[in-house]
Amino acid sequence: MNKNCKVLIPMMMDIHFDLIAGVLKNEGYDVEVLKTDHKGIIEEGLKSVHNDMCYPALLVIGQFIDALKSGKYDTNNVALLLTQTGGGCRASNYIHLLRRALEINNFHQVKVWSLNFEGLDKKNEFSLSFSGYFNLFYSILYGDLLMSIYHQSVAYEKNSGDSKKTLTYWKDKLISEIGKKIFKKLKDNYKKIIESFSAIPKNFDKKKIRVGIVGEIYMKYSPLGNNHLTDYLEKEGAEAVNTGLLDFLLFNLYDTIFDRKIYGRVGIKYFFIKYLVKYIEKKQKEMIEVMKQYKSFIAPSPFSHVLKMTKGYLGHGVKMGEGWLLTAEMLEFIQMGIKNIVCAQPFGCLPNHIIAKGMIRKIKDNHPEANIVAVDYDPGASSVNQENRIRLMLENARMMANQG
Numbered sequence: 001m002n003k004n005c006k007v008l009i010p011m012m013m014d015i016h017f018d019l020i021a022g023v024l025k026n027e028g029y030d031v032e033v034l035k036t037d038h039k040g041i042i043e044e045g046l047k048s049v050h051n052d053m054c055y056p057a058l059l060v061i062g063q064f065i066d067a068l069k070s071g072k073y074d075t076n077n078v079a080l081l082l083t084q085t086g087g088g089c090r091a092s093n094y095i096h097l098l099r100r101a102l103e104i105n106n107f108h109q110v111k112v113w114s115l116n117f118e119g120l121d122k123k124n125e126f127s128l129s130f131s132g133y134f135n136l137f138y139s140i141l142y143g144d145l146l147m148s149i150y151h152q153s154v155a156y157e158k159n160s161g162d163s164k165k166t167l168t169y170w171k172d173k174l175i176s177e178i179g180k181k182i183f184k185k186l187k188d189n190y191k192k193i194i195e196s197f198s199a200i201p202k203n204f205d206k207k208k209i210r211v212g213i214v215g216e217i218y219m220k221y222s223p224l225g226n227n228h229l230t231d232y233l234e235k236e237g238a239e240a241v242n243t244g245l246l247d248f249l250l251f252n253l254y255d256t257i258f259d260r261k262i263y264g265r266v267g268i269k270y271f272f273i274k275y276l277v278k279y280i281e282k283k284q285k286e287m288i289e290v291m292k293q294y295k296s297f298i299a300p301s302p303f304s305h306v307l308k309m310t311k312g313y314l315g316h317g318v319k320m321g322e323g324w325l326l327t328a329e330m331l332e333f334i335q336m337g338i339k340n341i342v343c344a345q346p347f348g349c350l351p352n353h354i355i356a357k358g359m360i361r362k363i364k365d366n367h368p369e370a371n372i373v374a375v376d377y378d379p380g381a382s383s384v385n386q387e388n389r390i391r392l393m394l395e396n397a398r399m400m401a402n403q404g
Contacts, residue, residue, distance in 0.1 A: 003028045005077045008067055010060045011035050013221045016143035016245055022175035023135045027128050034063050037224050041066050042379050048101035055346035055378045056218035057094050059225055061101045068107055076109055081126055084116035089321055135178055142174055144244030145287055149197045149297050155239035156202040166196050190290040198296040208239045209397045212333035214326055215344035216352045217248055219377055226344045227383050236394055241338055243329050246284055250303045251325040253277050258316040301332050321351025327359045340371045340397040342390060347378035371396050
């Protein structure tokens with residue numbers, strides 16, 4: 001890997017990706033997270049990617065091409081970084097679609113790097129040091145904590161912008177601590193972060209409707225993909241609730257464990273993954289236990305609990321797209337008392353139509369109080385229609401709240 005070139009990363013999660021960029025910079029890479037957000041990105045995507053492909057592919061590739069055409073970067077000294085899960089989802093093919101898009105737009109010289117743990121593209125595989133991978137994990141852990149308490153805080157803050165200032169302070173502080181044995185300060189930092197958000201003046205006179213967000217990973221997190229769904233919910237007077245990125249990481253790691261149970265596959269990788277999962281779950285539970293010490297914020301469920309949620313609904317062998325995890329997240333929200341759920345998904349994502357829309361009827365049969373709306377996103381979808389569906393869900397939520 002040439003560490004002297006500029007590395008561009010597409011935006012998905014503001015908090016997490018800023019922390020991840022800090023980790024990569026600490027590893028010696030010149031990294032920039034692309035935060036562009038305009039219609040030209042969709043247009044570039046449509047020119048370079050077949051419109052039958054996933055909407056996230058169109059947006060991610062469109063954002064890259066838009067950046068390269070902006071004139072801001074030396075195209076002879078730039079690399080594009082994408083992740084690959086290695087699963088059956090078409091997301092594993094985004095790398096090849098991106099390379100094709102670069103050829104179409106005469107950017108043959110631009111390098112494409114893959115961050116994956118399956119050995120999918122060994123010639124162009126992005127690598128970190130051993131400590132770099134640990135710091136990457138801790139950045140996700142911190143990102144989950146900050147995302148959870150930030151959205152709980154911003155919904156009730158008295159002075160607009162207080163939560164954002166506190167969030168920016170902690171992002172900058174954590175980035176500055178990367179590489180300084182940050183793992184030794186975990187619990188201490190958790191407490192300081194929670195206490196600083198707890199100190200923000202809040203108004204709890206009017207209880208806000210809590211709305212859980214589930215769906216395809218890019219659509220549920222990316223403001224570019226979901227038309228700023230979180231901001232829209234907060235503008236409409238609701239509290240947006242999202243699950244952590246660590247859950248998705250664990251979901252992918254558990255594939256190896258469930259494959260052994262279902263198909264009998266055993267290998268060195270299985271034992272390594274099993275140990276890694278135990279370590280990650282332990283660290284996640286430590287964070288949750290610290291959150292539970294403070295009544296000012298509601299802690300998420302540990303992944304070990306999420307695993308059990310699909311009993312009677314789906315088997316753990318259902319893993320295409322977001323697989324059993326998406327159904328589990330809806331059930332987890334309902335169990336937490338969050339009955340109002342937006343399921344954000346790309347229009348053409350077959351796996352998510354099955355494990356999201358396909359499971360909503362059964363969930364509602366077992367939980368009549370559930371107020372779930374599925375919202376499709378694609379290049380031709382009207383944002384007005386999307387917002388109207390969400391607004392109708394919010395009206396139903398208010399009616400149910402008034403009825404007691």
